Amino acid sequence: MTQAEGRGYLLTEQVNLNSRNLDQLSSLELVELFNREDQQAIAAVEKAKHDLATAIDRTAKALHHGGHLFYVGAGTSGRLGVLDAAECPPTFCTSPDLVQGIIAGGAGALVRSSEDLEDKAEDGYNAIAQRHITQLDVVVGITAGGTTPYVHGALQAARERGATTIFIACVPKEQVRAEVDVDIRLLVGPEILAGSTRLKAGTATKLALNILSTGVMVQLGKVYGNRMVDVAVTNSKLRDRAIRILHDLTGLDRAAAATLLERSGNWVKLALLMHWTGVTREEGNELLGQYSSNLRAAVSSYKYR
Incomplete structure (x- = not known):
C-alpha cells in the first residue's frame, strides 16, 4: 500500500x-x-x-x-x-x-x-x-x-x-x-x-x-470596544484610520485629532488616555504600564483616584 x-x-x-x-x-x-x-x-x-x-x-x-x-x-x-x-x-x-x-x-x-x-x-x-x-x-x-x-x-x-x-x-x-x-x-x-x-x-x-x-x-488589551487602538501608524491609510478612531471616540475634528495623535507619538491608545484624563504623554505611558497597556483599566483607575 x-x-x-x-x-x-x-x-x-x-x-x-x-x-x-x-x-x-x-x-x-x-x-x-x-x-x-x-x-x-x-x-x-x-x-x-x-x-x-x-x-x-x-x-x-x-x-x-x-x-x-x-x-x-x-x-x-x-x-x-x-x-x-x-x-x-x-x-x-x-x-x-x-x-x-x-x-x-x-x-x-x-x-x-x-x-x-x-x-x-x-x-x-x-x-x-x-x-x-x-x-x-x-x-x-x-x-x-x-x-x-x-x-x-x-x-x-x-x-x-x-x-x-x-x-x-x-x-x-x-x-x-x-x-x-x-x-x-x-x-x-x-x-x-x-x-x-x-x-x-x-x-x-x-x-x-x-x-x-x-x-x-x-x-491582551489591544482593542477598545471594537477599535484598533494599538494600530501601527506606518502609512497614510493607517494614519487616516488612527485619526478616524480618535475623531469617533473623542468628538474632536480631524485637525485636532491629528494634533492629538502627534502629541501621543502616533499611539492611538495613549492619545485617548491623554484626552480623556488630561495626563501628559509621560504620565500616560506610566499609567498604561501599570495596567499592562489596557486602556479601559487605565482610564477606570484614573477616574477613581
Whole structure:
C-alpha cells in the first residue's frame, strides 16, 4: 500500500458526491456549488467554538506572562499560519516576534510548492529547538489532513519543552490522534475537488486563525470596544484610520485629532488616555504600564483616584 492509498480513509481525502459532475458545470453552477459547500466551513468553526475559546484563553495567558505564539504547518496550512502572524504587527502593533509563523521549507515555500518537505518530522522538531521555545510559549500545529509529519515533529518538540500545544485539523479525532493541550477539529467534509484542502479546509482554518489571534489580542488589551487602538501608524491609510478612531471616540475634528495623535507619538491608545484624563504623554505611558497597556483599566483607575 502506498502512502497516498494509506491516507484515503481521511475525511479530507474522500470524494464529494455533490461535485461528481464538476467538469460539466457552467460557471454559474460552479459558483453556486462553491457557495453552498463553503457554508460548511462556517458551521465547522461554530461546532469547534468551545475548543477555540479554550485556545484563546490559554494563549492569552501565556503571552501575558511573556510567552510567544508560534504557528507551524506545511503547504497551505503553513502559509495560512505565516499570513496570520504577519498581520499582527500592523493590526495590533505587536513585536514581529510575538506571533511567528513556521513553514516547512522556510520563506521560499510561501511562493512555490515544497510539499515534499512536510514528510520530515525531524525538520519540524528542529524548527522548534532552533527557536528556543520554552514552557512560556504556545505552539499551534496546523494540518488539514492531520497527518503531516513536520507538524507532529514540531508538536513533539514543543511538548518536551513544556510549551502549550494546540492542534488544528479537518479530520475527526478518531481518524488521527494528537497528544496536545487543545485539540481543534474543523470538520468541513470532502472537498469539491477531492483532496484539495486549500478550499473548504483552508477557509475554515483561516476563519479559526482569525478568531484565535484576534481573541488573544482583545484579551491582551489591544482593542477598545471594537477599535484598533494599538494600530501601527506606518502609512497614510493607517494614519487616516488612527485619526478616524480618535475623531469617533473623542468628538474632536480631524485637525485636532491629528494634533492629538502627534502629541501621543502616533499611539492611538495613549492619545485617548491623554484626552480623556488630561495626563501628559509621560504620565500616560506610566499609567498604561501599570495596567499592562489596557486602556479601559487605565482610564477606570484614573477616574477613581
